[in-house]
Every structure is written in structure tokens, then in C-alpha cells.
Amino acid sequence: MTRVPESRRELLIDKHADYIYNYGQTKDSFEFYATEHFRMSGVYWGLTAMHLLGKQHMMDTAAITDWVLSCQHANGGFGGSERHDPHLLYTLSAVQILALCGALNRINKEQVTQYVRSLQQPDGSFAGDDWGEIDTRFSYCALSCCKLLGQAQAIDVKAAASYVASCQNIDGGFGCTPGNESHAGQVFTCVAALAIADSLHLLDKDLTSWWLCERQTESGGLNGRPEKLQDVCYSWWCLSALSILGRLSWIDQEALACFILNCQDENRGGISDRPEDMVDVFHTFFGIAGLSLMGRCNLEAIDPVYALPETTTRQLLGK
Amino acid sequence: MHGRPRPPTGKPEDPEKKKASQKRLALFSRLCNVVLERRAAKRYDAESITLAAKLLEQNPEVYTVWNYRREALAGTFKGDQGPEEATKAIQFELKLTETALRKNPKSYATWHHRKWLVDQGLVPLDKELQLLTKLQELDPRNFHAWRYRRIVTAKAGIPPEQEEHYTMSLINANFSDYSAWHARTVLLPQIHAADSGPLKDQGSAQQEVMPSSVIERELDLVEQATFTDPSDQSAWIYHRWLLSQALQRYQEAEPQTQSTAYQELCDLLKREIGRCEGLLEAEADRRNCKWPILTMARLLELRDSLHAQQGAGDSKLDGPGERKERLKELYKELIEIDPLRKGYYQDALAGNARVLVQPGR
Numbered sequence: 001m002t003r004v005p006e007s008r009r010e011l012l013i014d015k016h017a018d019y020i021y022n023y024g025q026t027k028d029s030f031e032f033y034a035t036e037h038f039r040m041s042g043v044y045w046g047l048t049a050m051h052l053l054g055k056q057h058m059m060d061t062a063a064i065t066d067w068v069l070s071c072q073h074a075n076g077g078f079g080g081s082e083r084h085d086p087h088l089l090y091t092l093s094a095v096q097i098l099a100l101c102g103a104l105n106r107i108n109k110e111q112v113t114q115y116v117r118s119l120q121q122p123d124g125s126f127a128g129d130d131w132g133e134i135d136t137r138f139s140y141c142a143l144s145c146c147k148l149l150g151q152a153q154a155i156d157v158k159a160a161a162s163y164v165a166s167c168q169n170i171d172g173g174f175g176c177t178p179g180n181e182s183h184a185g186q187v188f189t190c191v192a193a194l195a196i197a198d199s200l201h202l203l204d205k206d207l208t209s210w211w212l213c214e215r216q217t218e219s220g221g222l223n224g225r226p227e228k229l230q231d232v233c234y235s236w237w238c239l240s241a242l243s244i245l246g247r248l249s250w251i252d253q254e255a256l257a258c259f260i261l262n263c264q265d266e267n268r269g270g271i272s273d274r275p276e277d278m279v280d281v282f283h284t285f286f287g288i289a290g291l292s293l294m295g296r297c298n299l300e301a302i303d304p305v306y307a308l309p310e311t312t313t314r315q316l317l318g319k
Numbered sequence: 320m321h322g323r324p325r326p327p328t329g330k331p332e333d334p335e336k337k338k339a340s341q342k343r344l345a346l347f348s349r350l351c352n353v354v355l356e357r358r359a360a361k362r363y364d365a366e367s368i369t370l371a372a373k374l375l376e377q378n379p380e381v382y383t384v385w386n387y388r389r390e391a392l393a394g395t396f397k398g399d400q401g402p403e404e405a406t407k408a409i410q411f412e413l414k415l416t417e418t419a420l421r422k423n424p425k426s427y428a429t430w431h432h433r434k435w436l437v438d439q440g441l442v443p444l445d446k447e448l449q450l451l452t453k454l455q456e457l458d459p460r461n462f463h464a465w466r467y468r469r470i471v472t473a474k475a476g477i478p479p480e481q482e483e484h485y486t487m488s489l490i491n492a493n494f495s496d497y498s499a500w501h502a503r504t505v506l507l508p509q510i511h512a513a514d515s516g517p518l519k520d521q522g523s524a525q526q527e528v529m530p531s532s533v534i535e536r537e538l539d540l541v542e543q544a545t546f547t548d549p550s551d552q553s554a555w556i557y558h559r560w561l562l563s564q565a566l567q568r569y570q571e572a573e574p575q576t577q578s579t580a581y582q583e584l585c586d587l588l589k590r591e592i593g594r595c596e597g598l599l600e601a602e603a604d605r606r607n608c609k610w611p612i613l614t615m616a617r618l619l620e621l622r623d624s625l626h627a628q629q630g631a632g633d634s635k636l637d638g639p640g641e642r643k644e645r646l647k648e649l650y651k652e653l654i655e656i657d658p659l660r661k662g663y664y665q666d667a668l669a670g671n672a673r674v675l676v677q678p679g680r
Contacts, residue, residue: 085386131386170560180465227497227553250663252659267328268328272325277324
């Protein structure tokens, strides 16, 4: 286990909040343009992180809501930003943001659900958009989206679950389509999708959890596949799945918390994939979400299935 | 940013570098603006889609711009401008996606565009496989490339035996190539299932059980790999699968062959326990022995429950108390050498974590 320098032992809440706030303000950077096509997810990561930090008041939710609405297309789906095509990934991010802003009443729920439903295939899988890429990530997006909108009945939940289950591999993990290698990101989407579909009995819990706990490396951090490097984002992907399966105790949480804290940039704020790398909003969110899941640093609790603050899902789903 | 080091703090930015990055920003933002404006205006002229290609070469993940190119090219691919134009357009797209994949080999949007090209039926699949094999040499673990490979081989009707040879060559080059081991868990049941045929682009969840000769051959392969590096997890995860296959064979045996199947499984367990013992004797440093110890624990558990189920007290074996004690020692040692997973080992010892399928389950 690595020793965490003094300056990084606590979660630098104010620095991270400033970093996320400023990320939303900087419009004249190369990154602003290079990440334009997935800004919807960027805003979701940032806003959720702010909620977990208890700093949501710093964000202009009215402006964010208006912007999200401006990214909706006539077919009900949302694009990654104003100038981009509708896609399930960003439709879920948009719904999550609106849920956080208490603004789900601003959209026509049936219209959004209709878009999601149009992407379900006869085998239960989901395409990401009209161009037909199939992936279990999209199954999660579809299930989460419909459930958050209170419209789960609009899609074939049973078929969706059985497709996801067909992507489980012999190592207990899940791939993007049947037969493809297990990947921790995919394991989160599949386990959470099965949880939403009330179908966790379709997977081998012990085997999946064992594969997940084997992701922890000597550094304390988690990797996404065997013999790969650790990365803060897996603090969310692996941990949320372990949490859903009730096996968080199978990893060393103290070691993981130290690894995440050591990835903080104590000067500029934000969290990176590994210590001393450049920070970004994606890893900042997943680092904070991981700490929240382990009940550390006085953060708001996060819901492992919906990746939203528990207060939000409790309100919406009465969980 | 994956793998990019943090810039040092407190140092003012080099004015030359700042100027260069401002210029880069100006050019890139202008290109984005022009392409997305033309896309919104549904402009499908040659100049517009060339600009789109330029943008994708620099930023391959901009899915909207790939959508733009597909819209613009759909007619050409259908042959609206004659077969020559269609071929020319395909060649251009193949080159563009190759450039984009070299820039970002993990670009979902680019791999999907490539798949769309293949779906148009105009791409020679043999060349496609050659290129893939080359790309996979650069990164044998790229799961996007593997996924695409499964699509192309299925489409080309490649026999699974040929792909199995490919995975073997990868494993021989590097025992630690988990992607290749994984591919075997999908291919081998396909090859050895009763109704084996050409490659199917499908999963491994509902698996056919393999003949014992294949299971034994694969266990020998694992022995080679684990002897080379007993701490690499790839072969050990594969080993767990082989054990579950052996167990499944026994469980699925017809009543008249049950006693043979039982003996077969007992022999296999005995041999594998012996192999783990061999590895443990050969390795002086127990800290490198997590995997043989864990596997040994699971083998013993399986053997014990098998005996218990058969009601077969083997008088030559230890009594239940001693067996429990031995397991306890193995898990205690695992907790010492692999403390990160202490919680799992505790649950496993208590019988609350069944990772190897139990007989009669």
C-alpha cells in the first residue's frame, strides 16, 4: 500500500468543487472542443460530484436545465451537446441531470421513453442509436432511463435482462455482447441492469464478486481486467457492482481509499486515473463516488445502481 | 486524462508553447464549427465530407460526424454513382478508419463505422483479418479489436479451429494474454460441442461441456503456463473454468456411466492437487504462491464435498476434522500473503463464497 503524502490525506473538498465549477466555465480551451460530443455526460459527472460534495448550490441549475433541454431532438432522444445527434448514452445523462435538478417535469416522459423503446431489438438488446451499435452499456442506459422516468413498462424488461445475462462469461464478468471479454465497466452496467430488472438471480453472485475483488492490485487501486493497471475510474465500476452484490467486504477498502486520495491534485483540485497524472472531471467524479460508496469523507451517499445521490433516487423511486 | 502526466505547478507557461496551443485551438475550433454547420445544413458535397474526414482524423470519437459520413455515403455504396465510385469510396473509408484507429485504437465510434462498412458487403474480409492481426500485435488486449474480430470471422465463415490456433499462438508468445485465454473459453466449447459448425458470433454463458480428453489437454497447457509464472492470474482463472467443466461432466453423466465419471473426476482432482503441491515445492517464496494455494484449497473443498455426497469414506484420507484444519491453514496463509482479499477468504472458509460450482448444486 502506498503512503499518502500529508497534503492528500483528506479529501480536498473545496479544491475539487472549484475545479469542477471552473471546468464548466472554461470555454476557450482545446478540451472544450475536443469533448463537446460527450459534454452531457461531463455535466452529469460534474453535477453529481458536486452533490456528493455538498456543493450543488455552486451550480446554476436553471441554466443547466435549459441547456439540457436545448440538446433534445424531435425523436425524444438527447445529443451529447447542442450540435450532436441523439444517443442513448446522452439521453440517460440528460435524464440523470434533470433528476438532479428536480426538472423531470420539463420533459415529455412518454416521448423520451418512446425513443428508448425504438432502440430495443428482438433479442432484448439495445442499440445506442439508429445506427445500430449493440452493447450492454446501452441496455443499462435504457433500463435506468425508463425506470427513472417511471416508465419501465414501456420496454420489454424481461428480454432486456435475459440478453444481459447471456453476456456473462465463464470468469463471472460480463462483456459488451455475448462472447466478448469481461471488463469491469461492463460488469457495472450489467449487474446494475439486472438489479433494475429485478433479475440478479440470473448471475452467479459469488463468481462475479470474486472476479471483481481480484481487480484490486498491490497499489490498493482497482483495475478493469486481469493483468492491467489500476485506475481510479474502476473505484466506481468494480465497487458499485460489489456493493449491489453485497460483497464490498471482499476488497481492502482502506487501501482503495488511500489510492483514490493519493490521486488528488492538491494544487489545482481534481482527481486523476493514477497518482501524478493529469486530472479530469470523469476521474474526479468516479474517485468521489468510490469514496462515497465506502462511506468515507462525510460525503453524500451515492446509489450504486443509478449512480445518483441516494436522496435523489429515494425521492424519485421511493427506495 | 488516461496516462498523461500532470504539468508542473508554479511555472509560467512557455510563451512559445502557449502561442502554439492557441493556434491549435483556433484551427480545431474552426474545423469543428464548419463541419457541424455543414452537417446541420445536410451538405453532402465532396468538400464538406473531406472536412469531416479531417476532423475525424484528429478526434475519432465524434460520433455525429461518422453519422454524417454514413448519411453522405449511403447512396454511393448502394451504387447510385456506379460500382467504381462505390469501390473508391469504400477504399477511402477503410483508410480513414485505419488512420483514426491508429490515433485512438479504443474509439467505439470508429470501430462501429468499420463494422458498418463491412455490413455494406463491399469489404474483402481476408484483408480485413490480416489488418486486424497486425493491429492486435500492437495491443493484444484491445477488446474492441477482439470484438470486431469475432464479427469478421463469423461473417467470413472462418472455422473455429483456425481461430483456436490463433489464440494458441498468442498464448505461446505470452502466457499472460488473458484475452487469448478468454477467447479459448468461447471457442473450445464451440469446436467440441456435439453440433459444431462454422463460427458463431455468440456467447459462452450457456456452455456445452467438453470431452475429458480436451479438458485434460487444456489442464496440461495451464500447467506449462503456471510453471513459467505461478503468480500470473490469467491461466489460473482459466483453470477454475476447466475444473467447473470437469465437474459439469460428472453432473451431467447418465446413470449408467456415473461411476466411471466419478472415478474420472477423482483422478483429475488427485492429479491437479499433485500439480499444486509440485508448484509449491518448487517455489521457495510462499509470497509468490497465492494462486497454487487458493487452487489447492478449492480442489480439496471440491474433493471433500464430492466424497461426502457419494457417502464414500476413503479410509486412506484424513478424517473430517483434519481436512477442516488443513483448509483453515491454507486460507490463513492466503490472508497473510494476500491481505487485500481477506474478506473473501474469510467468507470462503466459512462456506459463504462458492466460487467453484459445488456438486449437486
